[in-house]
Amino acid sequence: MSDFGALEKFLRTDPRDVGCDEAMAILHIYVDLVAAGEDAAGRYPGVAAHLLACGPCGADFAGLLLAVTHG
Amino acid sequence: MDLDEESSVWLSRLASRGGERQAAERELHARLVRIAVAEIRRRSASTPVTGQELDDIAHQAAADAMLAILAKLGDFRGESRFITWAYRFVILEVSAKLGRHYWRNPPVVLDAGQWERLPDRFGIDPVRHAESAAMLAEVRRVVEDELTEHQRRVFVAIVVDGIPLDALAADLGLRRNAIYKVIFDARRKIRRALIANQYLTSQAGSSDE
Numbered sequence: 001m002s003d004f005g006a007l008e009k010f011l012r013t014d015p016r017d018v019g020c021d022e023a024m025a026i027l028h029i030y031v032d033l034v035a036a037g038e039d040a041a042g043r044y045p046g047v048a049a050h051l052l053a054c055g056p057c058g059a060d061f062a063g064l065l066l067a068v069t070h071g
Numbered sequence: 072m073d074l075d076e077e078s079s080v081w082l083s084r085l086a087s088r089g090g091e092r093q094a095a096e097r098e099l100h101a102r103l104v105r106i107a108v109a110e111i112r113r114r115s116a117s118t119p120v121t122g123q124e125l126d127d128i129a130h131q132a133a134a135d136a137m138l139a140i141l142a143k144l145g146d147f148r149g150e151s152r153f154i155t156w157a158y159r160f161v162i163l164e165v166s167a168k169l170g171r172h173y174w175r176n177p178p179v180v181l182d183a184g185q186w187e188r189l190p191d192r193f194g195i196d197p198v199r200h201a202e203s204a205a206m207l208a209e210v211r212r213v214v215e216d217e218l219t220e221h222q223r224r225v226f227v228a229i230v231v232d233g234i235p236l237d238a239l240a241a242d243l244g245l246r247r248n249a250i251y252k253v254i255f256d257a258r259r260k261i262r263r264a265l266i267a268n269q270y271l272t273s274q275a276g277s278s279d280e
Contacts (some may be wrong), residue, residue: 004203007193007210008271010230011262020248028151028159036153054251057238060162063110064251067158071106 011048014053023057023067076151085144096226099140102132102154103161110165117235118169128168136161170237179232181242186211186231206270213264218257223251 021059023030023046030047033040051058074082084095108127111120120128139160147156179185189210195203214226225243228234229250236254241248265271 004193004195004206008194011192011258011265011271013259013262015257019255020251021246022246024159024163026150028155031159032151032155039202053255054236056166056247057251059114060166062204063113063158063162065156066113067106067110067162070078070157071102071109071158 014049016046016049017053018050020050020054022059023047023050023054024060027057027061027064031061031068033064035068074149075152078149079203081153081157082144082147084203085141096137096141100137101156103136103157104129106158106205107136107161107165110162111169111197114165114169119174120169122173124172125239128165128172132161132164132168136164138164139164166237167241170235170239170241173235173238174242177238179234181228181232181234182241183232184227188233189231192233206265209265209268209270210261213261217260217264222253222257226257226271229254 026044026047030040030051032046033043051061081095081099084091085099086092087095108125111118111125111132112211116120136157140157143168147153150156179187183275186207188199189207190200190203214223216228228239229236236250237247239245243250262271
């Protein structure tokens, strides 16, 4: 990777990325798997790819995980 | 469905009548308010909301989430814990409400087109701005020449001007997914152009070329 890492990372897309609608539809299932220490990303690789790439969905994931683990 | 004990109790209480149901609804609502307040505070760096406004947004998010939860109770299939399913509604409500709240006092207006700030947005060291200029000029060329007017407007708002995606979705009356798809397609198109013009190298397995 060059010194323009953030730009390169932003431009790189993952074909497994399922998009916001599909990721948010099962966010509760995904979060429960993560909270239980299970391999959520292995079970739902398209959701994992999306959460890494989409800031708002990533924020929703982090917020829901925090709510169920520390809420 | 095979439910955990806590979820079964929630469903049973919310399906009951009279005082038991009212107590369950009060308890759930109080939890939703608490989660909404915590979530708004957690996001304060990107969308500052304090004082009475924070309280108002939290209560609105909790009330709307509560309505949705009660309306969709029959859709709960036990694929997660009930409380995780329920909290998802309030987290998504907070996102949507903060997106709308952004426009009360926006630091950037729509269509500002602050291309000069793009190097900072991607954390490019000022001493390398000159070096990055050609590559960023190519990014701009693709955006201006190869994207549709709608795609260009969305890309400039989100990537160039840093408007939060949920705020743009609220302003344009679009779903978050519709905005994301535009940005996703633009990312692919720009990357292909940067590789074709040798600003970037293609890395096997790292993108859907």
